[in-house]
Amino acid sequence: MKDLALGIDIGGTNTVFGCCDCEGNVHFETSVPTTDSKAPELLVERIYDQLHKEGLIDRIIGVGIGAPNGNYFSGSIEFAPNLSWKGKIPLAQLFHDKFGVPTYLTNDANAAAMGEMIYGNAKDLKDFVTVTLGTGLGSGIVVDGKMIYGHDGFAGEYGHIRVIPNGRLCGCGRRGCLETYVSATGVVRSIIELDSKHKNSSSILTSMDHPSAVQVFKHAKTGDKFAQEIIDFTAKMLGNALADFACFSSPKAYVLFGGIAQSGKEFADKVKTHMEEALLNIYKNKIEIRISALHELNAAVLGASSLVWNEIN
């Protein structure tokens, strides 16, 4: 019986994959270093062999893939800066050829949004935006129950909307992109770049050589004032941006996903407060800030698998 979707999340370091039924129960999950596979074909073989060994091959109804720079229309990974595979990689085709089942590929933030809609905290929503806060800031936009892909498959790059003219230099070569402020990397940059009378007495800088975003959040909880200022700054930058982005798709909710959002309700509440202050009148008191429900679960596999169930349903 074909009752499982194979969900694959390609990361710069690891590739997580697993099988998931239509109710979101994960039947198998594991990960392999992405970099072990010099060619993408080798990764396909490796995943196939593993599922064969687990006796799951015949149960796979479809394959869903979330990948950096993943293009839904072409089924390819296109020029992903953080992967060792260069150029355009027709990964959906490679999986389709090997597994003989429909295969869907998109970027990781779109997969996260789809996972939220099928299994998570957006099951009741037709209009929402998932904002993923990791190394960078990604976004997956759903309008009237459908993912927005744009004419070329590259819609939803909220991390690269410039929010400060001539602001922080971004990996994309431009300045002031939202993700240079609001992301794990952005939080770490704020440690260096923000000024504060509490900076010298903060234990973030004195107790650690290379503090991480997670540690900034931890220090904030124990009363470190500079850490709290960084969190406030980050929440204000995000709240302000989400207020403006409402002018695009007027969503019912933003769903925050990833390490920073996982820090708890307090951050989401701060984002909401700043967003409300900054919203155009017609949008005030309408838009929720939700925290992803997939955090503690097998989020990557669920997101990728949901691409399959979305097409089938």
Add this chain to the structure above:
Amino acid sequence: MKDLALGIDIGGTNTVFGCCDCEGNVHFETSVPTTDSKAPELLVERIYDQLHKEGLIDRIIGVGIGAPNGNYFSGSIEFAPNLSWKGKIPLAQLFHDKFGVPTYLTNDANAAAMGEMIYGNAKDLKDFVTVTLGTGLGSGIVVDGKMIYGHDGFAGEYGHIRVIPNGRLCGCGRRGCLETYVSATGVVRSIIELDSKHKNSSSILTSMDHPSAVQVFKHAKTGDKFAQEIIDFTAKMLGNALADFACFSSPKAYVLFGGIAQSGKEFADKVKTHMEEALLNIYKNKIEIRISALHELNAAVLGASSLVWNEIN
């Protein structure tokens, strides 16, 4: 035979209405001062009586209305600051009751986008954004052939995305909104607010008490350097903003509509140049800047009528 759509464009000053067949031929068009009708019911009566007189009533297959703050879902004008009718006006219902045919209402920028898709320069496009440059800046977003309305009918307010932190004060009460720079009003503000070594010698300020945006464009064409700087500044602000807004829906084209866009290809070319410079790499050399094809025609009636034909087709 029911072969005509009644298109109505409600403006703060005038209401234009007319009848249009499915091929975009306008069979009748006129306008009345909006302010003559103290209550919206009186406007409905007036338009009905006029069409009755013209012998067109029995040919009306549906009514399309473009209106400021028009909400597609509710069919109402909701708290339009520039109309004398206050609160929520269920205008679609009023027309439906009087005419007995399906009635569709949305905001004027969405109607313009629909008109462009059905009759104008976006007939070949499924993913584009119409940007209307009038007193303010409006936008109508089309994704995969469908208008984006958002969860509440208020999607597509690009004019109120803030592009300069603490920038120009906007009519909405916030600061730095795009429309305070890029609109007829914004151009006039630039005359006062921009500094230039050519300002004192410019004939814009010396020859007119209250120069308009159109006059700034005219002076630029005759070689006035300050006027040219204002146009360049406006084009740069718009090009930069459109570059960032590509991160929303990744459109195939922006279609510029209204007085400023109508000034000619030169302005659109400048916008394109600035947009390309500012675009994220993945969007470069993909997005066209087009000028609306509806300018010289009965744009308002065509836009509103197209709402009807879009639903019928």
